[in-house]
Amino acid sequence: MHELSITQTVVSTITQRMGTARVRRIRLEIGKLSGLVPDAVRFCFEMVAAGTTCEHALLEIDEPPGRAHCRSCGSDFATSEVLPLCDACDSADIAVLGGTELRIKEVEVDPACAQPADAPTGRGSG
Numbered sequence: 364m365h366e367l368s369i370t371q372t373v374v375s376t377i378t379q380r381m382g383t384a385r386v387r388r389i390r391l392e393i394g395k396l397s398g399l400v401p402d403a404v405r406f407c408f409e410m411v412a413a414g415t416t417c418e419h420a421l422l423e424i425d426e427p428p429g430r431a432h433c434r435s436c437g438s439d440f441a442t443s444e445v446l447p448l449c450d451a452c453d454s455a456d457i458a459v460l461g462g463t464e465l466r467i468k469e470v471e472v473d474p475a476c477a478q479p480a481d482a483p484t485g486r487g488s489g
């Protein structure tokens with residue numbers, strides 16, 4: 364299960380970056396050609412996030428479509444294949460331009476927990 368190790372990496376990266384701030388929303392980008400199944404990532408996330416600051420965070424997943432460029436005839440085309448052939452000339456000399464993304468696009472934390480340590484405190488001694 365590839366998704367489990369990926370999800371563990373995502374959660375541990377976020378918890379290390381964000382410290383103790385409670386994570387409200389996570390936006391991932393998982394390309395159509397990445398080989399990962401978004402539903403499986405969601406399932407693993409529930410498990411992996413339990414007991415961490417990511418627990419109950421809203422998980423959003425963007426799925427950029429596959430795009431490829433043919434080096435033989437120069438045409439660009441959309442694809443859902445990991446190893447596509449050119450639509451126009453059937454060449455296999457292909458450069459994949461998009462759809463293999465796998466990254467954390469956005470993390471939103473609870474504002475109450477995200478205050479910088481050096482924020483001015485307006486405390487009066489009246």
Ligand SMILES: [Zn+2]
Nearest residue numbers: 433436449452
């Ligand atoms: Zn071509």
